[in-house]
Amino acid sequence: MNISEEFIAELKEKNDIEEIISDYVPLTRKGKNLMGICPFHAERTPSFCVYPANGSFYCFGCGAGGDVITFLRLIEHYDYIETVKFLAERAGMNFEVSEEEDESHKKKLLIYKINREAARFYHNCLFAPEGEEALGYLKKRGISLKTIKHFGLGYSPKSRFALINHLSKKGYNNEDVVLANLAFKTRNLKEKDRFCNRLMFPIIDVRGNVIAFGARTMGGDIPKYINTSDTPVFKKSNNLFALNFAKNSGMESFILTEGYMDVVSLNQAGFQNAVAGLGTALTQNQVKLISRYTDSVLVTYDSDEAGQKAAAKAITMLKDSGINVKVITIPKGKDPDEFLRTQGKDGAVRFKNLIEKSENDTEYRLSKAKKMYDSGSDEDKINYLTNAARILSSCQNPIEREVYVTRLSLEMGINKSALIMQIEKFMKQNLKKHKKQEFKNLEKITSALNDKINPEKKENLRAAVAEESLISYIINNVDKASDIFLRVNADDIITNFNRRVFECVKSIIAEGKTPDITSISAKGDFNFEEIGRITKIICSYNSQLVNQKTAYEYINIIFDENKKIKVKNVNELSEIKVKEYIETLKSDKK
Numbered sequence: 001m002n003i004s005e006e007f008i009a010e011l012k013e014k015n016d017i018e019e020i021i022s023d024y025v026p027l028t029r030k031g032k033n034l035m036g037i038c039p040f041h042a043e044r045t046p047s048f049c050v051y052p053a054n055g056s057f058y059c060f061g062c063g064a065g066g067d068v069i070t071f072l073r074l075i076e077h078y079d080y081i082e083t084v085k086f087l088a089e090r091a092g093m094n095f096e097v098s099e100e101e102d103e104s105h106k107k108k109l110l111i112y113k114i115n116r117e118a119a120r121f122y123h124n125c126l127f128a129p130e131g132e133e134a135l136g137y138l139k140k141r142g143i144s145l146k147t148i149k150h151f152g153l154g155y156s157p158k159s160r161f162a163l164i165n166h167l168s169k170k171g172y173n174n175e176d177v178v179l180a181n182l183a184f185k186t187r188n189l190k191e192k193d194r195f196c197n198r199l200m201f202p203i204i205d206v207r208g209n210v211i212a213f214g215a216r217t218m219g220g221d222i223p224k225y226i227n228t229s230d231t232p233v234f235k236k237s238n239n240l241f242a243l244n245f246a247k248n249s250g251m252e253s254f255i256l257t258e259g260y261m262d263v264v265s266l267n268q269a270g271f272q273n274a275v276a277g278l279g280t281a282l283t284q285n286q287v288k289l290i291s292r293y294t295d296s297v298l299v300t301y302d303s304d305e306a307g308q309k310a311a312a313k314a315i316t317m318l319k320d321s322g323i324n325v326k327v328i329t330i331p332k333g334k335d336p337d338e339f340l341r342t343q344g345k346d347g348a349v350r351f352k353n354l355i356e357k358s359e360n361d362t363e364y365r366l367s368k369a370k371k372m373y374d375s376g377s378d379e380d381k382i383n384y385l386t387n388a389a390r391i392l393s394s395c396q397n398p399i400e401r402e403v404y405v406t407r408l409s410l411e412m413g414i415n416k417s418a419l420i421m422q423i424e425k426f427m428k429q430n431l432k433k434h435k436k437q438e439f440k441n442l443e444k445i446t447s448a449l450n451d452k453i454n455p456e457k458k459e460n461l462r463a464a465v466a467e468e469s470l471i472s473y474i475i476n477n478v479d480k481a482s483d484i485f486l487r488v489n490a491d492d493i494i495t496n497f498n499r500r501v502f503e504c505v506k507s508i509i510a511e512g513k514t515p516d517i518t519s520i521s522a523k524g525d526f527n528f529e530e531i532g533r534i535t536k537i538i539c540s541y542n543s544q545l546v547n548q549k550t551a552y553e554y555i556n557i558i559f560d561e562n563k564k565i566k567v568k569n570v571n572e573l574s575e576i577k578v579k580e581y582i583e584t585l586k587s588d589k590k
């Protein structure tokens with residue numbers, strides 16, 4: 001795909017990075033730059049920085065970084081073409097992309113098409129004679145025709161070739177159907193349908209594309225639910241079921257449930273804000289996804305042990321991302337779908353009552369602690385109060401804390417100040433632990449010891465630091481680049497990653513273009529982590545500290561380190577090899 005540099009430059013100029021990132025992350029000005037809570041990892045103190053001067057961003061916590069295009073690719077999971085298209089539309093620029101122009105983009109579009117056709121096929125099968133049982137099942141569970149259509153629910157027939165034959169008749173290639181994970185190749189290399197005799201739930205992204213399917217068995221197959229595996233358009237851990245509806249529900253909070261049927265029933269009862277994970281425990285990416293649309297979540301998981309464990313984990317993750325959490329407790333251990341069904345016509349009203357009664361998570365945890373220690377013995381009393389203090393120490397809102405302290409002291413007949421002292425003690429411990437953890441994480445990412453992006457940095461720390469500073473100097477002083485390139489070659493750069501960056505920058509300059517994070521990402525074959533690192537190298541440049549003189553010093557360090565490596569290598573060589581080596585040195589001089 002060839003998009004001209006001029007076009008990209010205009011695109012970036014018309015799409016202010018500060019404006020775009022502000023749509024996702026509240027930013028506070030810090031001098032020339034802006035800081036905010038990183039949307040790519042869970043944190044409480046901001047380490048996400050936007051540099052309007054060179055149109056880039058970098059997170060000191062997780063290492064994510066790049067330009068406005070990288071930002072959108074990471075946060076929206078767009079591919080390159082989609083991002084350019086989005087930004088062009090936003091800026092009112094004309095950008096025509098023909099399908100032939102980008103292979104992977106073309107493949108994605110094809111998978112969307114195949115998924116849509118499959119959804120249509122499954123939906124029709126639900127109303128065909130073979131879908132009778134599945135349709136009956138939905139009816140028995142009180143799902144109306146309107147809801148079935150709203151979700152596009154369907155049925156995958158028992159035949160192992162129903163979908164693949166249908167799609168083949170429509171002109172789709174079997175290989176592509178396999179790529180969409182709607183079929184698989186058997187040992188004798190014949191393609192078979194992946195979903196058979198199952199109730200089908202299309203998973204639709206916020207842009208209306210059918211990206212995958214959830215499927216519930218109508219026979220006794222195990223597991224009861226299966227999903228599309230990861231494909232070029234779908235990653236289980238990055239998506240939620242019914243987010244497309246919840247996003248437009250206009251409601252302040254989301255209801256997070258465990259199952260597809262819960263979401264379907266809740267929607268039918270008027271709760272369009274219900275979403276569900278895709279058969280795995282809630283992931284960090286899903287939490288981040290939720291936090292983009294709402295800061296308040298009502299959690300309602302199954303009341304069995306597994307469900308409660310999952311709920312506890314989900315609550316912690318949501319809270320850590322600054323989301324307000326309330327827990328809806330459904331009486332008699334039912335799940336939302338069962339509850340709505342058994343309540344009949346009054347289901348919606350009764351569920352609304354449950355929401356109103358829903359405890360925020362502090363309350364939920366306190367009542368759980370109380371149940372654990374309810375013998376009335378002194379020992380249990382102490383245990384309960386200690387536990388309660390620990391729970392309250394994680395409560396960020398001081399007013400909320402005050403309310404519970406008052407209530408607890410009355411309830412247990414103890415002095416408020418004793419309880420407050422205990423809470424403060426725990427809070428100090430938490431803070432220490434938290435800071436330690438954040439520091440540890442930061443260290444892990446930034447330390448040369450664990451440098452995954454440039455693993456050779458560990459062995460060549462002095463050289464690598466000089467290389468990074470030199471690269472940064474070149475990018476920030478393009479007029480001095482030719483002078484530097486006369487003095488140092490790519491071969492002199494010791495660490496492999498830095499050499500790749502150096503070569504990329506050099507060739508961009510040779511083409512008469514400006515080396516910046518945009519041109520480097522477009523030209524070099526770098527992944528997102530590497531682009532983040534390059535952004536860091538560029539942005540950590542300090543023009544006051546680095547001038548031509550210091551740049552020469554970096555070059556000297558690089559040469560110095562090269563010599564050391566040669567000496568070291570010579571020491572390790574055999575006598576014959578040394579002779580050979582001296583010969584090559586001689587011929588080099590000629």
Ligand SMILES: [Zn+2]
Nearest residue numbers: 038041059062
């Ligand atoms: Zn981050």
